[in-house]
Amino acid sequence: MQTFLIGGISLLVGGGxxxxxxxxxxxxxxxxxxxxxxxxxxxxxxYGESQ
Amino acid sequence: MRALRAVPAAWACALALLMLGPALGRGFVLTFDMVWVPDLAVRSDFLGLGPALPRAVPSDLVVALLDQVLPGMLLQKVVLLGALVAGGLGIARLVGRSVLAQLVAISVYVWSPYVVERLWLGHWPVLLCWAALPWLVREGVRHRDDGRIGAALPFLLLIGSLSANAGLMSAVTLLAVGLTARRGPAVRLVLLVAAANAPWVVAGLLHTGSATTAATGVFALRGEGSLPAPLAALSSGGIWNAAVVPGSRETVLAWVSLLVLLALAAAGVRSAWRRLGGRTAWALLALWGTGIGLAVWSWAAPGSLGWFAAHVPGGGLLRDGSRALALAAPLTAVMVAAGAERVAERARVAAGEVAVRVLVGVGAALFPLAMLPDAAWGISGELAPATYPDEYAQVRELLAQPPPGDLLVLPFTSYRAPEWNHGRRVLDPLPRYLQPNYVVSDELAVDGRILPGEDPRTPEVLDALAEPDAESRARELEALGIGMVARELDVPSTPEYDAPVAGRTLFHGTQLELVALAAPVDRETTSGSRAVVAVAWTAFASVALVGGWNVFHIIWRANTRKRRRR
Known part of the structure; x- marks a missing residue:
């Protein structure tokens, strides 16, 4: 269950x-x-644009 | 275990390589204020003796001397790559032994809007200063503990003091961290700082008449996208020039980045404070407040800053508000790294798996890259190197024995966007490419509005160009001490900035023309100012000598110990 949870979270964070x-x-x-x-x-x- | 310890160094190198990308290829990176040439010739104006307010003292002379040893093209790559790698390695030293914290600190410190925007705007002496700051913090702590000037300290101070702004930031950082109540060490440290900054201070004092500037609000801190200016400063962005702001900073990514970094920094306050120690932490907090405060001042009250710059000699050093944010960068990176470490540890405890700690650590280290993806590969190709046209070298060869007088470059405007530089804006490189002292326009156009410069010769040259015929223009220019006129034929202009000048044509190509004038008036420098400048540069050189002596002493002691053991 824990491994599944970690996998899910990392997928979410990495994907994001x-x-x-x-x-x-x-x-x-x-x-x-x-x-x-x-x-x-x-x-x-x-030289540049301040806007 | 040893391999693990090498990971932060490898990460610092990888980030530097990824950010510079094509900039490390053959050619010169010419972007806005960054001008490097194959062989910068030493000339008296680089000492600070010219009539113009010397803005590139001591960096120009240091480069002119160093490129006697290393070709300019290679030297530029060494400086850019070295700055990014050294900055990363330096900040890693401030966060303790945790590899995770080191990786996060390196990412936050190197892959930051400040570094990207200053790199794009070509402020390489400021980047060297930024790279030296964490090392100066370490050396300051060491000095406070044992009262000695470390072997590396003099060199770090010189590297960090190659321009006026950089010198001030290095000096303030070192003194804030390293000053002690003991008189001897404190005096030694102050003297060392004064000597490292002597060239630009003295050159500035010699030009007090022109050392005030028209600092209008255009150089103030500004917001990025929907991020308001003060929040942009908190995330180490907010440069005044919108042309050098990466696109990702104008998206929601800037908000996400700010919120996550603030949350991590808040989580890391206590452990960062403990790790740094009260005295150092207070010093870094004061520097952080100074950096953010100066930046926000330029945004909140540009009128008062403008008055300060216009009336107080040297006050113009503060006009580019966000430049001071380098002072805030070390504490920010240390706190975020400490926060990431704490979050990772909490996650490990909660999940009961070491892998979670690694996962959170890797995520935190990659986070700054994901928030600023367009910083990669030479800021998405903006730092692609260029090759100078052949005619530049031909004219330089002609001027191996230059005629008397200064060089005037026409059109008399300061920035170019040559096709051979991929159409990118850069401070006109021709004067630096050639050998003589030169007169260039120091007027700046921002938002289409022209800001007056400080060089008293700028309006005089414009007046001379307004004369009715080529002969009278030549006479007026000769009276200003100008002996040669180089004209860039491929730069569109108007008679106000570019008009024929009578003289002997030395070169006429498709891109350049060089004319020698008949009788330029000798530009005089008083023996008093020469003597003062000589003292300042001797002081600057003595800092290097102190460093050299320290290194020699260490080697000598190590050898003596080895001999005794035998």
Missing amino acids: MAGAAIFGLVDSQTKVPSKSPASVTNPVLN
């Missing part, structure tokens, strides 16, 4: 963590990249 990891990875990879290359209309490249 794996799911979270995959979710985070997919979300980060599908985000629009925040690049702002310089151009003649915007000659000073942004």
Whole structure:
């Protein structure tokens, strides 16, 4: 019974963590990249965005 | 058993390799403020003698000297990999002998938003400082116990003091933990700290006129996703620049991570306190409060911080609020590790199985990775290395015997996003790639708004570029001490930042052009400032000498003992 319980809990925790990891990875990879290359209309490249 | 003891070290190495990934491949990692070149030439401005507020003292000179021994490309990999591995190994030393606690501490300390965001923003001296902090805590405890300067302490202090912010954090940590009531040891420790920080302190004092800064709220701590700024600080995130925040930090994972880490830290308070000992624990708590307090101050009252930075010389060091969170990192990691160990032990007792303890331990060690998965493999490829165009090397070769005067790089803007760097933003690397002292714009654009710099020559150069013709521009620039103008032809710009300058063309390629001006005015430095800077660097070098002497002493004593035994 105990072994079954441990197996179940580890499956739940491990599955949760794996799911979270995959979710985070997919979300980060599908985000629009925040690049702002310089151009003649915007000659000073942004160092960063605070928003 | 011995194999088990090696597991934490292997884990620290594995995490470092996994986080850097492609960054360790051939080429240079050029990201935001991180600029490494094949062979950084030594020049007088690296000492802090130039007209601009020296921001890279002493790191630039230290790199310029070290890359005489190790090529720049290799040196960069050693620094990045070394910092991550050393940080992990250092924190493991603060949590006792439990392998489980060590593994969790390493994960929490290394795989943290702070490390990922600072790495992406290119703040490698801050990362070296972060890596040195746990070791400085250990050395501080040792110093408090026996009053001696350990063999490693001087080197750790130098590694942790390669920039002004880093130096301050290293100094505060060492003094908070290591100061004793005994006068001799206390004075020795303070002197050592002062000597390690002397170059940037003296260089800053020589520029007090320009050592104030326009620190508006843009550099303040900020929230990440739906996580408010103070909570982001508690989870060691909250960097001001949204462009370097991993995507996972803007999802629910940031909340899950914070709640679990807080719960584990709460569970570990008592055992962490016992393990550290009252004096060290109080010191780490004070450092934690200082780190979190400075970060939250920049968010809660950016106006008062802005006033402080604009009116108090050196106050600008505090403008990047979340940078100080390195001070909070050691205590956080120790408490979470202690909490995880306690939970694992409780689970073992409840289940009556050792396997449960192992399971909980492994889960806790993997938890930070699951919450920040996009930190892996060079922050999801953001740290892919780049190769400099051939023309950079050709121009450098031409300047083996540079004409007199400083180098001006046009367009006169500070950041680039070259295609050969995969379109990623980086502080213009050309001035560092070439050999002469240089004039660059220190204006920063944030959110499309331009923040003024501190270098008095920046507005003067812009004025010179606004002159009506190439000849008068050349004359104005010569008057500023500029003897060469390098132009990056592939950077789009406007006449305000880039205009033709009359002179003798030394090189004209597809990406670069180099023009020598006729008669640059000599830039003068007073003998007084040269002498003060020399004293500061001698003090800095003497820290290394103290370390070298300590090492020599240990080896000599060991040899004497061996001879006696024979």
